[in-house]
Amino acid sequence: MEEDNEINMISPCExxxxVEFVHERCLQHWFEVMHTRRCQICKTEYELEDRGMKPYTEWTLPAPLSDDWEDQLDxxxxxxxxVFMSRITYVVLK
Known part of the structure; x- marks a missing residue:
């Protein structure tokens, strides 16, 4: 198990x-929670690679950002x- 942890460790900033190394999965979670792409310590902006789409088995349904009523309403x-615009587009192109 220790080997797996070392393999997935990256050094994404200065x-x-x-604090130099971090698990790639932990960094991804941090991006999702903090909504930033900059290191809080050294202020380096992370360079992200687009790895394409996730496998179908990892897809999730969209969800509100939080349980706050404003996020729920948005x-x-x-x-x-x-849904409304999809219906309008369908009717117009029909």
Missing amino acids: CRGS FKCALFWL
Whole structure:
């Protein structure tokens, strides 16, 4: 198990010492939670690679950003707008 941890460790920024290496999966989670692409310590902007689409088995349904009522409302309005515009497009192109 220790070998797996070392293999998945990356050095994504200019930090050195005990904070130099991080698990790639942990960094991805941090991106999702913090909504930033810059190191909080050294201020380096991370260079991200596009690795294409996730496998179908890892797909998830969209969800609101939080349980806050405003995020819930924004999410529901966006879904409604998507359905509405899809229907309009279908009718116009029919």
